[in-house]
Amino acid sequence: MHAEDFRIHVINGYIQDTYLVEYSDKILLLDGGSRPDVPIIEDFITKKLSRKMSDLRLILVSHMHPDHAGAAPFLREKYGTLIAAYHEVDDWYAGAIGALQHLLDSLMAYFVVYKSKKPFKNIRYPRFLKPDILLYDNDSIPFFNDWRVKHAPGHTSHQVVFYHAQKQILYAADTVLKVNTYCVLPFPINLRSYAVITLQKLSELKIQKVLLAHGGICENREFSDLFISLIPKLYNDLKPPMNLLRYVSGFPKPIKEYLAMENNSL
Numbered sequence: 571m572h573a574e575d576f577r578i579h580v581i582n583g584y585i586q587d588t589y590l591v592e593y594s595d596k597i598l599l600l601d602g603g604s605r606p607d608v609p610i611i612e613d614f615i616t617k618k619l620s621r622k623m624s625d626l627r628l629i630l631v632s633h634m635h636p637d638h639a640g641a642a643p644f645l646r647e648k649y650g651t652l653i654a655a656y657h658e659v660d661d662w663y664a665g666a667i668g669a670l671q672h673l674l675d676s677l678m679a680y681f682v683v684y685k686s687k688k689p690f691k692n693i694r695y696p697r698f699l700k701p702d703i704l705l706y707d708n709d710s711i712p713f714f715n716d717w718r719v720k721h722a723p724g725h726t727s728h729q730v731v732f733y734h735a736q737k738q739i740l741y742a743a744d745t746v747l748k749v750n751t752y753c754v755l756p757f758p759i760n761l762r763s764y765a766v767i768t769l770q771k772l773s774e775l776k777i778q779k780v781l782l783a784h785g786g787i788c789e790n791r792e793f794s795d796l797f798i799s800l801i802p803k804l805y806n807d808l809k810p811p812m813n814l815l816r817y818v819s820g821f822p823k824p825i826k827e828y829l830a831m832e833n834n835s836l
């Protein structure tokens with residue numbers, strides 16, 4: 571393998587799919603997984619790839635939900651692996667209201683586990699990520715300069731996706747999910763007007779392959795049309811009981827701050 575060549579491996583995690591980007595001299599994890607994924611990631615790296623855990627140079631965390639930020643702190647604790655995330659990531663669960671949202675999000679993750687008929691495992695994880703590296707929109711990723719950060723608010727204020735321009739690959743985090751064969755919007759979307767901008771922004775990227783956190787690898791599609799086609803769906807009313815879930819997902823303080831920013835710019 572040439573130094574800048576890589577292979578992408580899918581790890582089917584407890585709740586979501588996580589991706590290992592394997593280079594000859596280093597490994598990148600997209601993204602922070604669920605806490606029960608720690609031994610799965612360890613086995614994959616050491617047994618399946620016969621690599622050392624110290625080859626795992628960086629974990630990118632797209633956002634603070636339990637299936638995206640749950641394994642990362644435990645991997646860092648064990649192996650000293652660096653974590654990078656958007657610079658506002660730790661505002662999400664700040665304060666008493668943030669603590670409540672953290673608890674509610676963990677309960678919602680358990681609901682997903684229950685629906686998927688998987689055994690219950692401990693998904694508790696720290697409320698604050700304390701990233702070693704703070705990311706900003708359009709930054710190139712430290713140690714992996716061929717990848718770039720794209721700020722993608724909508725699902726949360728601080729969500730980021732990761733883009734490899736040369737190979738036209740996007741790690742989409744929770745901007746779009748696949749259910750059966752359909753691409754759908756995630757839940758919740760607390761910042762709808764920001765989600766519109768995010769989908770427009772993604773539609774402008776040249777993309778051959780999308781790595782989905784929920785639904786595996788998606789190829790051979792007209793991704794630009796796909797992202798645009800999801801925009802009107804942002805305005806569809808959710809059916810019961812999903813419509814009730816918005817009452818338990820809108821607590822984080824950054825939601826109000828982002829909405830205020832939007833009103834000020836009108």
Ligand SMILES: [Zn+2]
Nearest residue numbers: 633635725744
């Ligand atoms: Zn999420």
